[in-house]
Amino acid sequence: xxxxNKNFSKKGDNMRKENPARFSSAVGEARMHCEFKIRYxxxxxxxxxxxxxxxxxxxxxxxxYQIPTGEFGFDSDHVHFMADIGLYLRxxxxxxxxxxxxxxxxxYFPELKKNKWEGGSF
Numbered sequence: 001x002x003x004x005n006k007n008f009s010k011k012g013d014n015m016r017k018e019n020p021a022r023f024s025s026a027v028g029e030a031r032m033h034c035e036f037k038i039r040y041x042x043x044x045x046x047x048x049x050x051x052x053x054x055x056x057x058x059x060x061x062x063x064x065y066q067i068p069t070g071e072f073g074f075d076s077d078h079v080h081f082m083a084d085i086g087l088y089l090r091x092x093x094x095x096x097x098x099x100x101x102x103x104x105x106x107x108y109f110p111e112l113k114k115n116k117w118e119g120g121s122f
Contacts, residue, residue, distance in 0.1 A: 029084045033081075034080060034093070036078060036080075036101075038077045045079065050109065058072065070084075
């Protein structure tokens with residue numbers, strides 16, 4: 001989270017942003033805590049290969065849609081991170097990131113897409 005605080009300067013008791021994000025209709029940032037949970041709570045992030053690829057894909061998607069991200073954290077069945085959504089709606093951010101990541105993740109790991117009767121995780 002320190003990377004988000006680097007643009008602030010302390011003057012007295014108030015905090016002012018030195019270089020705020022500027023849009024045509026607004027100035028500032030809108031940070032949001034995002035949490036993407038795996039369907040049916042499967043514990044796939046216990047596997048380091050899946051966890052590293054998910055982190056890589058999240059960074060790639062965030063860069064593609066110009067959504068600045070903060071710290072990432074993984075639990076066994078979900079990932080959470082901070083994102084500056086800017087002028088996007090929360091639902092748009094979720095749709096953009098999850099759609100891109102889900103497609104790419106299953107391209108890298110097609111064995112996860114199989115249903116449980118075919119030997120897959122889901």
